[in-house]
Amino acid sequence: MDILAHALWAGAGMGLAGRRRPVKRKTVALTIALSALPDIFHLLPIMSWWLLSDGTFATLRAYAIALPGQEPPLPSTVNLLSHHLHCIAHSAIVAAVVTLLLWALLRSLWIPLLGWWSHIVIDVFTHSVDFYPAPVLYPITQRGFDGLAWNTPWFMVANYAALGLVGVWLLASRAKGQRSSLGANTDRAKAET
Numbered sequence: 001m002d003i004l005a006h007a008l009w010a011g012a013g014m015g016l017a018g019r020r021r022p023v024k025r026k027t028v029a030l031t032i033a034l035s036a037l038p039d040i041f042h043l044l045p046i047m048s049w050w051l052l053s054d055g056t057f058a059t060l061r062a063y064a065i066a067l068p069g070q071e072p073p074l075p076s077t078v079n080l081l082s083h084h085l086h087c088i089a090h091s092a093i094v095a096a097v098v099t100l101l102l103w104a105l106l107r108s109l110w111i112p113l114l115g116w117w118s119h120i121v122i123d124v125f126t127h128s129v130d131f132y133p134a135p136v137l138y139p140i141t142q143r144g145f146d147g148l149a150w151n152t153p154w155f156m157v158a159n160y161a162a163l164g165l166v167g168v169w170l171l172a173s174r175a176k177g178q179r180s181s182l183g184a185n186t187d188r189a190k191a192e193t
């Protein structure tokens with residue numbers, strides 16, 4: 001899925017989770033950041049090549065928005081690093097190892113990791129064999145599930161429409177909740193006087 005939609009879905013998920021129990025702003029921000037990072041991580045070698053060597057911003061931009069088979073040529077090391085970083089960031093196996101290690105260290109689930117997990121799960125189904133399939137089982141295999149490519153026009157419209165509806169519902173139900181708690185406080189104040 002595109003990076004903005006990943007971040008918005010993670011934000012919506014945290015908005016929903018916040019209804020059940022308090023979630024710190026920092027946790028929300030980190031979860032949203034981790035939901036977007038898997039699509040930025042693999043650009044780092046290209047960014048470094050641009051900033052520290054003879055790469056160009058135009059190549060970085062072209063790579064970031066390229067369709068399969070239309071990627072600009074890159075030095076082989078940069079290409080290899082970028083490819084494997086993309087695989088690492090989209091692997092449920094890698095995510096599981098990191099989750100378990102952090103769990104052992106902190107003795108509880110580090111919530112922001114759910115942002116990363118949401119990215120992986122969504123990408124498995126929103127990429128097709130012809131459109132950068134998510135290498136969810138890397139390093140065992142780099143093959144991915146043949147889902148529906150997120151850039152399919154009707155899916156883009158449906159996805160953003162769904163995000164819009166969820167956003168409106170979250171805002172409207174929060175406003176309603178605030179009004180009713182305000183009403184309850186006023187009633188209590190009246191009863192006490």
Ligand SMILES: [Zn+2]
Nearest residue numbers: 001038039123
């Ligand atoms: Zn992705």
